[in-house]
Amino acid sequence: MIRSPMKSRNCFVYILLLYSICLISGVFSLGSVTLERIEIFTTHDWLKYTPTVYFRCQGENKKMLPDVKKKNIVYTFKGEESWQPLTELTDKKCKRCGFYEEDTVGSDDVFDEWEFCPSDFMPPKGRYIRFKGNEFNATFLCPQCKGTAHSSEVPEEKKNNVTVVIIISSIFSVVCIFGAVVGYKYWKRRKREQDQARFLKLFEDGDDIEDEFGLDHM
Numbered sequence: 001m002i003r004s005p006m007k008s009r010n011c012f013v014y015i016l017l018l019y020s021i022c023l024i025s026g027v028f029s030l031g032s033v034t035l036e037r038i039e040i041f042t043t044h045d046w047l048k049y050t051p052t053v054y055f056r057c058q059g060e061n062k063k064m065l066p067d068v069k070k071k072n073i074v075y076t077f078k079g080e081e082s083w084q085p086l087t088e089l090t091d092k093k094c095k096r097c098g099f100y101e102e103d104t105v106g107s108d109d110v111f112d113e114w115e116f117c118p119s120d121f122m123p124p125k126g127r128y129i130r131f132k133g134n135e136f137n138a139t140f141l142c143p144q145c146k147g148t149a150h151s152s153e154v155p156e157e158k159k160n161n162v163t164v165v166i167i168i169s170s171i172f173s174v175v176c177i178f179g180a181v182v183g184y185k186y187w188k189r190r191k192r193e194q195d196q197a198r199f200l201k202l203f204e205d206g207d208d209i210e211d212e213f214g215l216d217h218m
């Protein structure tokens with residue numbers, strides 16, 4: 001009696017899992033953005049000898065760049081530093097981000113603030129160079145973001161992947177539903193048979209009682 005609903009619930013969980021995988025791998029794929037290289041051309045806080053530079057996207061935490069201390073020096077990163085990645089970008093959505101410098105008095109200074117878009121990352125490596133005269137020159141990396149708008153090859157491949165996942169999950173759903181129906185029918189038949197058996201047993205027991213009463217007294 002418990003088996004049939006359990007089966008369909010398992011089915012449902014599998015379908016949900018499959019769709020989640022589909023969504024994660026395709027439609028809402030995340031891309032980690034790392035900083036590969038930065039050079040600042042200026043500092044804004046006259047009171048401090050070394051600047052405190054950070055990167056931040058709107059609504060997110062500050063990502064401090066503890067190594068960036070001097071202007072006109074190129075700092076390169078492996079992408080594995082403790083403060084990396086800078087942010088995550090979803091498939092199509094841009095974020096408003098920027099480089100800032102903490103200020104001892106008043107609000108923080110802005111190197112630059114701009115719309116950070118997945119489509120800005122160029123194939124083949126998913127590199128994006130942002131340069132602002134007299135402020136900074138930074139190179140970002142996002143291998144998963146590359147070419148969302150600049151190359152037609154990658155999105156096509158991605159689309160195909162999504163299609164395959166959708167087809168597989170559809171087939172799986174159909175099989176699951178079919179299995180649930182068959183399971184339910186089987187369970188119903190079993191129940192009917194059991195009921196019949198119990199019914200017959202009732203008669204047999206009745207016979208036994210009759211036998212006992214009838215035969216024993218002879």
Ligand SMILES: *[C@@H]1O[C@H](CO)[C@@H](O)[C@H](O)[C@H]1NC(C)=O
Nearest residue numbers: 037129130131136137138139
């Ligand atoms: C900024 O950095 C990139 C990458 O190293 C370099 O190719 C480019 O020439 C730099 N641009 C300027 C204006 O310094």
